[in-house]
Amino acid sequence: MPVKSALYVVATPIGNLNDISLRALEVLQSVDIIAAEHVQNSKHLLSHHGISTRLMTLHQHNEAVIAHQISKDLADGKSVALISDAGTPAISDPGAILVQHIRKLGFPVIPIPGANAAVCAFSAAGFINPHFLFYGFLPSKSGLRQRVLKTLAGLPYTLVFYEAPHRIQESLNDIMIVLGAQREITIARELTKLFETIHQCTLEKAVEWVKNDPNQQKGEFVLLVSGATPAEKTDISEQALNTLRLLLTELPLKQAVKLTAEISGENKKALYQRALSMKP
Numbered sequence: 660m661p662v663k664s665a666l667y668v669v670a671t672p673i674g675n676l677n678d679i680s681l682r683a684l685e686v687l688q689s690v691d692i693i694a695a696e697h698v699q700n701s702k703h704l705l706s707h708h709g710i711s712t713r714l715m716t717l718h719q720h721n722e723a724v725i726a727h728q729i730s731k732d733l734a735d736g737k738s739v740a741l742i743s744d745a746g747t748p749a750i751s752d753p754g755a756i757l758v759q760h761i762r763k764l765g766f767p768v769i770p771i772p773g774a775n776a777a778v779c780a781f782s783a784a785g786f787i788n789p790h791f792l793f794y795g796f797l798p799s800k801s802g803l804r805q806r807v808l809k810t811l812a813g814l815p816y817t818l819v820f821y822e823a824p825h826r827i828q829e830s831l832n833d834i835m836i837v838l839g840a841q842r843e844i845t846i847a848r849e850l851t852k853l854f855e856t857i858h859q860c861t862l863e864k865a866v867e868w869v870k871n872d873p874n875q876q877k878g879e880f881v882l883l884v885s886g887a888t889p890a891e892k893t894d895i896s897e898q899a900l901n902t903l904r905l906l907l908t909e910l911p912l913k914q915a916v917k918l919t920a921e922i923s924g925e926n927k928k929a930l931y932q933r934a935l936s937m938k939p
């Protein structure tokens with residue numbers, strides 16, 4: 660039996676309906692209410708497992724309002740389960756506002772672990788570096804997306820992004836422009852589903868691979884990009900930076916970088932990354 664007046668945060672499959680824990684099924688069967696991101700999507704999963712618990716809708720546009728309703732249900736002694744369309748709620752999905760509200764009121768919040776697309780992709784990528792930064796979805800507009808990427812360019816951790824099919828080509832191109840053509844990337848598409856694809860290559864080759872195959876432009880994506888190398892993090896002398904700044908005011912970026920490297924002897928790749936962050 661579920662704990663009374665408790666909110667359960669329940670992970671559900673990201674594709675294959677059998678990727679759900681016995682504990683999650685028990686909770687979803689026995690709670691009084693299930694708060695779901697999209698009721699129709701969740702009905703498919705629940706009916707597959709013979710679960711008929713009452714559903715309510717909780718999405719990004721009504722989360723604050725529904726959080727107050729759920730708090731009233733918990734105060735009445737009811738138990739509630741939160742699920743998203745796929746994976747773990749409140750991670751690039753609605754739920755964080757609800758969890759924060761319920762915790763502030765003092766009701767128990769009980770996580771029921773399970774599928775997560777980022778961890779699933781990382782486990783199959785074979786990156787030796789055990790450290791990663793989960794960013795989630797990058798901004799939808801190219802200019803802002805590149806500005807965000809510049810803040811991440813020098814980090815030594817594997818960078819993990821989610822992306823939608825209608826933005827995958829533009830996002831890959833921006834990632835290559837900012838992080839460099841030779842960074843390694845793992846593209847994990849449609850994980851646990853019929854057309855699951857896990858492809859590894861350089862960013863330069865990834866842009867062409869997706870562009871040339873319309874089938875690789877469909878579905879939901881996890882992108883894992885290797886972290887910056889020591890050469891990319893090399894400290895640059897203040898004198899070289901001043902030279903670079905001056906040249907950038909008069910010359911195209913690549914030419915300014917080339918001349919600065921020749922004058923200062925600094926690492927050309929490191930100068931290029933720094934120039935990207937300087938250029939307006």
